[in-house]
Amino acid sequence: MADASVESQSSMMSPSIWLEKGFGLAFPFIVALVVAAVILLVIGENPIDIFSLMAKESFGSERRIAATLSAATPLLFTAVATAICFRTGVFNVGVEGAFVVGGIAAAFIGFSLPAGMGFAIILVAFAFAALVGAIWLYIPGVLLAKLQVDEVVSTLMLNFVAFGVTGYLVNGPLLSEVSGNNVTPPVHEAAELTRLMPPSTLHAGFIVGILVVIAYAVWTRRTPTGFSAAMVGYSQRFSRAVGISVPASIILVMVLSGVVAGFGGASHALGQLHRFTDGFSPGYGFTGMAVALLGRNSAIGIVLGAILFGALASAGTTIQLFSNIPLDLVNIIQGTVMIFAVVEIGRLRFLSRRAAP
Amino acid sequence: MAEAATARADATVRLGARNISKSYGPVRANRDISLSVAPGEIHAIVGENGAGKSTLMRILQGMEHPDSGAIIVDDQEVRFSQPQQALETGIGMVHQEFMLAPDLTLLENLVLGDEPVSLAAGPLSRIDWAQALQSGEELAKKTGVAVDWRRRAGGTPVHIQQIVEIIRLLRRGTRILILDEPTAVLAPQQVEDLFVLLRNLRDTGTTILFISHKLKEVVALADRVTVIRRGEVSYSANVAETDSDTIARYIVGGNDTSLIETGRASRSKTGDGEVVLNVTGLEAPSLEKSHPLHGVSLSVRKGEIVGLAAVSGNGQDELVECLVGLRSASKGRVELLGGDVTHATNGERRRKGIAYISADRRHEGLATLAPVQDNVVAGSHDRPPIGKGMFLSLKQKRRVATERLASVDVRYGHLSDPVSSLSGGNQQRLVFAREIASDPKVMVVSQPTRGVDLNGIAAIHKLLLQFRDDGGSVLLVSEELEELLYLCDRIVVMAAGRIVGEAPVEGTDIAEIGRMMVMQGHADG
Amino acid sequence: MIVEQIIAASIVMTTPILLAAMGGLVNRQAGIVNIALDAKMLTGAFVAVVVSSATGSWLVAVIAAALAGALVGLLFSLVITRANANMIVAGLGLNVFVAGFLGFILTWVYKSSGTLRLPDVQLLPHFLPESVSGVPIIGRALAELEPLTVFAWATVFVLPFLLASTRIGLWVRVTGNAPQVARSMGLPQKSIQDFSTSFAGFYSGLGGAHLALASIGLFNEGLTAGRGFIALAAFYFGRDRPVATAMVCLLFGFLEATQIRMQTAGLPPKLIGTIPYLMVLVALCIAGWRASRRKALS
Structure with a gap:
């Protein structure tokens, strides 16, 4: 054993560290905007003009705000599902897959139960989607907790299994007989989530999403299991030594993540598309990861991040029409945010080390 | 192959330290340490865990920079900004954690970073395995050990790994060899073999700095010994002119008589209370670089502090983990307040009334x-x-x-x-x-004052005594004998995974316990 | 006849996965799990089409694709080794970024959405004389043989030697196996990792070039179709050993080549497509189960 005389630095949390933290939250997004600005300059556009156009297109009117919130809706779910695991130190990248299987599960309930059941179909559909999502992520959760199977690889692989299985289902057993390839029949009208601001597609799923974020906030701060999970995220050895069961926490957060992702899939299927199609998710799980990273797993951060990415998506679509700026700019920004959200952790560590005497 | 830096035959100090000081925050790990090792000498550095030995070695090896003071090589002052420079100067260190890549073969490990090539093409150079093998064999012959160079390092017995590491350093021109507790993981016969090898090396001109806890080994091997206590050199002598009792006294601070005479807290008032924690015939596999438990039995009564004295790596960590439920015993029984908790989880034991102060405060005691x-x-x-x-x-x-x-x-x-x-x-x-x-009934407390300043130590001692006076029981594991003598009602000594003695505190000599701890380790291990 | 077709198609389908997997396994041996192989393949495919069209030379196009992949790999590596970024998140981010970046260029420069068709794209040549197609069973595969497939398989058999017996091979292995040993022996651990990630980018770029130039001669946003992840599955299952990984790639190539035929036999291609990933899951479970048993026994 090495000499244990080395002490951790004793320095109080100073205001400058809080400033640094605040900057840390904005840093990846600032970098992404700079990258986008450079690209815009290269193609001869004025970034300020484009950014202000984008701001107008995403928040400029009631309709645009509705479009932004609509685009943010699935991200609320996937970001919470990701954050639940990340704050526990579980690197679950399988939210995308759970979202997709949850979506098909809800769609299946939505068109196969008798239409006469009315609102109850929605409840059953959400419950079933949550169950399927939970089982989906329970598998890698148990593998990690009991056999130390690397969760990154197992959840990544499960995503592709989800795409394959759902792709098979919508082309086979669940294929709509009237609508052609790659789609299920539409859900009953009774199973559709209410549109909040027609003609916008903003639907009741957004409210469910906000409720999920609130529930997440309550869970993280005001429940013993949320507390335990946070401790596991800080240090597994410490948690074990104070009597917290690490495997139980890991399995719990994977299941919760699956439930939330399943809800997200249900919301998207019943509220947005009214059915399940191949290509159901254009990567909401991964964008949700960017949101969770940007929001540092905090509830408020997640809401802001989801709205930010929702705004990018909704502005991106219309901006392509108005200014010939390709929609792909949004992906560039998202990718940059993801990369710099993790780079920045190293940067912070570097700064604080330098600050130490 | 790297050319050995030319050794100066006429140097009087092969390796030395001049007034080295090093602090980590408020903790002064090294204070004004001076040391000189003559060419062709085996020099032992001894001291308790946390005394500052490892810090000094890290400095000599270029892994840390002293706050003040200088390193001397061949009578000249040198400065290392990275370990690579120390290696090039001829200083090589064998660490406690062996520095071999487990999935590579011994031969691959041998040549790492200094590969003989048959076709020079920068990084794409083809390694000349035949030549590598030859150089390995030659050095192995010198050391008198047969090495199967094609074996995976991870699947090789530890004493062979250690020898390969020494050979690797020799091959790179090391003439000052630093060994950090090299015998901690070796069986007695292997220790003997290592000593033969080290004496051979000394006789062929290698200077050796040897860090150890074990006095018996120091006396058997070293030419000169330096004791470090609380970051300072407390004693230095030629081994021929001293004896292990004297060294032991300097290690544990026994010469600081004032502490021994007055350093006793009030004793337990309850005395013969009921047994609250009882361990019988406990056996458990070991952590890395340590000893498994062999039939450990001990008990702690209500309202007493029982000290467990052991040099680190003698099974006390395993015992503690078995007691608090972080490690499962392969045999034996743990009883808490009369109930069997041998297979209970940590959480269950806690609910029954056990509390745990971990020795590893930064990773286990706290998040x-x-x-x-x-x-x-x-x-x-x-x-x-x-x-x-x-x-x-x-x-x-x-x-x-x-x-x-x-x-x-x-x-x-x-x-x-x-x-x-x-x-x-x-x-x-x-x-x-x-x-x-x-509100626990029993506290298992391991190294509670390690890395804590003096005021903090006093406060922690007060807490423990208060807890005992309120009827609590404590099993206190510490390497600080003074601390044990000050706090405990009885002291149990552990060595090589076994309980080797027990003594009431009254009338027990600190040197006596120190001897049991350091001498008995290999007598029956 | 059908057998000949299947063999030929399997080999063609295997090549891009194989190239990316060879790069990825070297990367993983150096301790980096490269989740962004797909991004580098996509980059390689795009560059290959553009350069082939511009120069009319498949060789220049292939080299440009490999270098572009290596450059992306190097930048990715710097983010990980110098800025301490988490390799998984950064990898996923890079996939999103590259897809966006290429899509942007496609739309902006070439005014096309999704697919890039350029004139005069030179495809990879079939260099064996047409007469080899007369050889039984493998004749068709021989006739369709192009340089990248040969290069890929040459790599499979050269790589074990390079890893075992060159300096850089030894350095790569020790860096992944025991980074602290590499550091203490004075090896430039971070630069070695940067090299290995560039290497992975180089080979993924080649894989992308093969996708674009083997037969279709155009670029499409969905061209890689997750092949970077299939390659990842392959070297996980092949435990980073070149020959074993190549065999897994061959199996995956075969599955891809026969998907259409299996459909007529009642086996849905989408389900077949999940086999590589399920195989990795099973392999991970077995490895985990073994490790836990070993732990319990000791």
């Missing part, structure tokens, strides 16, 4: 990046008053945390500051605050 309040309530967060059914009361959490922190006078800035912002002493007090708050 250093988590807020102060979370650290001090963790473990009782799921029970009233904090946990109420499915929910957790933030108000109660704050209240409980504030009360607990105040009860042991922890100085902190804000409840939500990370624990890492606290000083070592305050961190340890926080751990005590958490553990005592659950």
